[in-house]
Amino acid sequence: MGLTEFFGAVFNLDHVGKYIHWGFIQLSVSNAILIALMIVTFISALLLPFPGKRNRKEGK
Amino acid sequence: MTTEIDRQWTTRLRKTVVEKLPPEKLLPDTQPAYVASWIYVFGVTTLAALAIVIATGCVLAMKGPLWWHLSSTGHFVNSLHLWSVEIFFFAMVIHLWGKYFMAAWRGGRQLTWVTGVVLFLTSIGAGFTGYVSQTNYDSQWISTQAKDGINATGGGAFFNVLNLGQMLMWHIVLLPLAAVALTAVHVIYVRIKGVVPPFEEEK
Structure with missing residues (x-):
């Protein structure tokens, strides 16, 4: 099985897109996942320690 | 006394630019300590993604639609163009949230x-x-x-x-x-x- 077939089997996009309906809001599941990932990345960026922070020299 | 050279627009422009943005400010050696946080990396991530978007866009422009539709290399470069755009917007929106909540203006x-x-x-x-x-x-x-x-x-x-x-x-x-x-x-x-x-x- 080639890489294309492998990824095609794991991420099968050959179907009608799935959508979330919430009142007047309608968005695709893939976009909802992406937005959730962005929120997770944003919160992680605020909370995770930055490597080498203690050893940095302070600039102006 | 101002000489004719001092009054030249090129001289005045150079002096203004160097005064506003001296080389050590344009490419500083260090950054303030507070910049050592993950929330500050998303601006430069956006910039890096933009560089890839432009570079892959140039390749697509050189080769044309038949190439990006029909050849496997074309598909690959087309995908690089798409996914660098995805990363570009992903990083830009997190950069925007970070700057909004710290009132970056x-x-x-x-x-x-x-x-x-x-x-x-x-x-x-x-x-x-x-x-x-x-x-x-x-x-x-x-x-x-x-x-x-x-x-x-x-x-x-x-x-x-x-x-x-x-x-x-x-x-x-x-x-x-x-x-x-x-x-x-x-x-x-x-x-x-x-x-x-x-x-x-x-x-």
């Missing part, structure tokens, strides 16, 4: 904020014209759906999303020029005014 940084906002809108336009320039069923679907919205605003006469030639030119000439120029101005303002400090550092 403080300390005379209004123009940094405003150029960022205009850059965001320009990028949406560039992304949209890219989607309608793909020359596939996806782009036909998007453009036929979008035409009603744009016609409802009265803008369809000037910006016809069904006109592939016009959309392609906006996508590969006008909007990239605007985006790169605005990015340069945005980064220069960041360098002139410095990275916005957290609220507690400002007190």
Whole structure:
């Protein structure tokens, strides 16, 4: 099985897109996942320690 | 006494530029301690993604639609172009959230904020014209759906999303020029005014 077939089997996009309906809001599941990932990345960026922070020299 | 050379516009421009943005400010050796946080990396991530978008876009422009539709290398470069755009917007929106919540327009940084906002809108336009320039069923679907919205605003006469030639030119000439120029101005303002400090550092 080639890489294309492998990824095609794991991420099968050959179907009608799935959508979330919430009142007047309608968005695709893939976009909802992406937005959730962005929120997770944003919160992680605020909370995770930055490597080498203690050893940095302070600039102006 | 001012000499004729001092009065030249080139001399005056050089002096103003060097005064506003001396080389050590343009390419500083160190950054303030508060910049050592993950939330500060998303601006430069956006910049790196933009570089990949432009580079892959140049390759696509050189080779043309048949190449990106039919050859495997073309598919690969086309995918690189798409996914670098995804990362570009992903990083840009997190950069926007970070800057919004730290009120990054403080300390005379209004123009940094405003150029960022205009850059965001320009990028949406560039992304949209890219989607309608793909020359596939996806782009036909998007453009036929979008035409009603744009016609409802009265803008369809000037910006016809069904006109592939016009959309392609906006996508590969006008909007990239605007985006790169605005990015340069945005980064220069960041360098002139410095990275916005957290609220507690400002007190």
